[in-house]
Amino acid sequence: MSKLVIVGTVAFDAIETPFGKTDKILGGAGTFIGLAASNFNVDSAVVSVVGGDFPQEYLDLMSDRNIDVSGIEIVKDGKTFFWSGKYHNDMNSRDTLATELNVLADFEPVVPENYKDAEVVMLGNLHPLTQMSVLNQMANKPKLVILDTMNFWMDCALEDLHNTIKHIDVITINDEEARQLTGEYSLVVAARKIHEMGPKYVVIKKGEHGALLFHDDNVFYAPALPLEEVFDPTGAGDTFAGGFAGYLAKTGDFSFENMKTAVIYGSTLASFCVEKFGTERMLSLTDKEIYNRLDQFKSLTQFDIELS
Amino acid sequence: MSKLVIVGTVAFDAIETPFGKTDKILGGAGTFIGLAASNFNVDSAVVSVVGGDFPQEYLDLMSDRNIDVSGIEIVKDGKTFFWSGKYHNDMNSRDTLATELNVLADFEPVVPENYKDAEVVMLGNLHPLTQMSVLNQMANKPKLVILDTMNFWMDCALEDLHNTIKHIDVITINDEEARQLTGEYSLVVAARKIHEMGPKYVVIKKGEHGALLFHDDNVFYAPALPLEEVFDPTGAGDTFAGGFAGYLAKTGDFSFENMKTAVIYGSTLASFCVEKFGTERMLSLTDKEIYNRLDQFKSLTQFDIELS
Structure with a gap:
């Protein structure tokens, strides 16, 4: 069992889909990552920041799941990061209605002392310099660093992004972002170019079409589970x-073979996430x-062909 | 070993892609289906029509692969069906530059006598009435009828299409066409509605994202092989x-389990097809x-999770 450090937003979301809408509810990358990881009973800590308006019950809810929240700074006179969005009918595209950075604007992550020796670090989608500052705080070089990012940082902090991803092992990125980052349409070629930027493993997320894991000349494809209904992505x-x-x-176990299983677990958990709001x-x-x-x-993916 | 009857166009194509362009080359649904099936050394016949301009060498090329061409009518004073198209840079969309029906306009398929007892019938994309007339010529009810179709027939011959697909076992259709045919965005719901129209098995083709096979509550997902380059789809x-x-x-063997393998074989052959022109x-x-x-x-899809 390794320790896991997660950095990412802990936030309020307000979501509108064809199925309904919510008030401000619990959201944020750090929250979703932490909750998903908690299913494996790992010793994890979320590093983030919230405002004085953030309910203690949300923090308790994470603590109850064995997530260390001592790295979530509470800025008493600040407001929590807020995002609001509306999904279109196909659920694949959305409009952002509001982004209020609030306390996130000045976020300087502080990794708790007893997690500075964590073997695994998950850098949620944040400014690449913020992600890098977490890595710089680690006492030892982690055995595995995973980074998630998005097109926004390619548009406005590309050089910082390039500098940060030199230091990571796995990048998770969606198909359009992989194309934007490399200028290559073929995801096979895009993955190879991203390898050359640093990450030994490249996970390309394709939403309803699943995810691809690349490592050297190996590739693994985990489909998304075909769902009757996506309620909220x-x-x-x-x-x-x-x-x-x-x-x-x-x-x-950070081998390619075990990462295949990890991708299946990720897809499995994501298939639940979209069934209800937030x-x-x-x-x-x-x-x-x-x-x-x-x-x-x-059942969805396994087949039997005798290759003698 | 079952006999296989294939109906579909045998045609000339002229293709333009970002990688180059061709003169009139051998094409047509019947041709591609026949060539793919010939890898299994089945006893197959292609039922189609060509004009007097169609080279004997193309017919020989099929005969050499053990494809019976006696059901390919040659209209001596007619011209062969011709299609010309240009693919966009993403290779997922294309413009049709020319469609000359020629002899196809009056095509009345005639199944050769010694193939009227075929156990398997593959109805390539054609007018649903043409597809139905092939079924009507069969001496016995085939054990398996597979039908391919496209949005064009939904636009202009929807009632005929509905009548024909009542009589088939497997439909192959792409994702957008499945949505058009059912008015449902979710492919799971769309497949269920198509089941209710007749076919016990529904194969939804998603191009570079692979294919889904549905049967009752079972679903199987065959990814497309991620390719460096799609030369000509x-x-x-x-x-x-x-x-x-x-x-x-x-x-x-027409069981769901064996159809999974069949889908993998189909995906495998398709992954070769796109590597060169036509x-x-x-x-x-x-x-x-x-x-x-x-x-x-x-390697792409198989993983090992112990579920004890």
Whole structure:
């Protein structure tokens, strides 16, 4: 069992989908990653910042799941980061209605002393310099650093992003972002170019079409589970990353073979996340449900061809 | 080993891609399906029509691969169906530059006498009434009827399409067409509605994102092999269908489990088809290459999770 440090936003979201809308509810990359990873009973800490308006019950809810919250700074006279978005009918695209950075604007992550020796670090989507500052605080070089990012940082902090991803092992990125980062349409070629930028492992997320894991000349494809209904995609990518990181931290095996399994766990957890608004489904999730859905993933993808 | 009847166009294509362009070359759904199925050494016949301008060498090329061409009518004073298209840079969309129906306009398929007892029938993309007339000529009810179609027939012959698909076992259709046919965005819901229209098995083709096979509550996902370069997508869908039909005809096992394997064979052959213009790659394909690529498909999708 490895220690896992997670950096990412802990936030309020207000979400509108064709199925309904929410008030301000619990959200943020750090939250979704932490909740997903907590299914593996790992020793994890979330590093983040919230305002004085952030309810203690949300912090308790993480603590109850064995997530260390001592690295979540509370700025008493500040307001918590707030994001609001509206999904279109196809659920694949959305409009951002509001982004209020609030306390996130001056966020300087501080890794708790007793997590500076963590073997696994999950850098949620944040400014690449913020991600780098977490790495710089680690006492030892972590065995595995996973980084998530987005097109926004390619537009406005590309050089910083390039500098940070030199120091990481795994990048998770969606297909359009991989194309933007490399200027290559073919994801096979894009993954190779990203390898050359630093990460030995490249995970390309394709939403409803699943995820690809690249390492040298190896590639693994985990489909997304075909769902009757996607209720709210918010947090699915972070839940995927949290499942991936959590499984790897639990097993301490960072081989390509084990990463395949980690990708399947990530996809499995993400398939639950989208069933309800925000974190709701993740908070009610049981081990038995995860087990049954892993079994569905096996049926979905496993076949028998005798190659003699 | 079952007999396989294939109906579909045998045509000339002229193709332009970002990589180059061709003169009039061999094309057509019947051609691609037949060539793909011929890899399984099945006893197959292609039912189609060509004009007097169609080179004997193309017919010989099919005969050499054990494809019965006696059902390909030659209209001596007519011209062969011609299609011309230009692919965009992403290779996922294309403009049709020319469609000259020629002899196809009056095509009335005639199934050769000694193939009227075929166990497997593959109805390539044609007018639903043309597809139905092939079924009506069969002496016995075939054990398996597979139908491919496209949005064009939904636009202009929807009622005929509905009547024809009542009589088939498997439909192959792409994702956008499945959505158009059912008015449902979710492919899971769309597949269920298509089941209710007749086909017990629904194959939804998603291009570079692979294919889904639905049967009752079962679903199987075959990814497309991630490729460095798609040179020319023409015929990939038909090659998929031909591999699927050919494998099923060879094995005579029409169970869901065996159809999974058939989908993998279809995807494997389609991954070759796109590597060169038109039928070029399919004509040079060896058993060893197919074997090696099936092995790649296994590596791509198979994982090991102990569910105890």
